[in-house]
Amino acid sequence: MRSQVIVSWGDARRYTFDLEEVQPMPHEMARAWLDQQFTDLGCEPLRLTGKVLLADKVVAIAQAVGESRFAEEAYRPWAQVFAKAVSAMLAKPVVHIDVPSLTVSY
Numbered sequence: 001m002r003s004q005v006i007v008s009w010g011d012a013r014r015y016t017f018d019l020e021e022v023q024p025m026p027h028e029m030a031r032a033w034l035d036q037q038f039t040d041l042g043c044e045p046l047r048l049t050g051k052v053l054l055a056d057k058v059v060a061i062a063q064a065v066g067e068s069r070f071a072e073e074a075y076r077p078w079a080q081v082f083a084k085a086v087s088a089m090l091a092k093p094v095v096h097i098d099v100p101s102l103t104v105s106y
């Protein structure tokens with residue numbers, strides 16, 4: 001089955017992580033990793049209610065670390081773990097995170 005996470009900052013700046021050949025991350029480990037990143041990066045809830053949906057958490061983390069974390073080779077290991085965690089948490093074959101529009105699509 002196809003497994004891919006795409007993080008974009010517009011059409012010309014898309015970073016694709018193909019996860020078909022990668023060992024999947026266990027669901028609870030993915031949740032813990034994303035929760036820790038959200039906290040460590042000082043992310044704020046995107047909704048006025050303060051409720052943090054999984055998709056909102058993923059967008060907030062990508063926004064907080066910035067495009068360089070996905071573009072630069074030095075950060076590739078972090079970006080790969082991020083993609084594995086997103087794939088495990090959202091359980092969709094293809095996830096597209098559009099950072100400027102603050103959206104996640106499947």
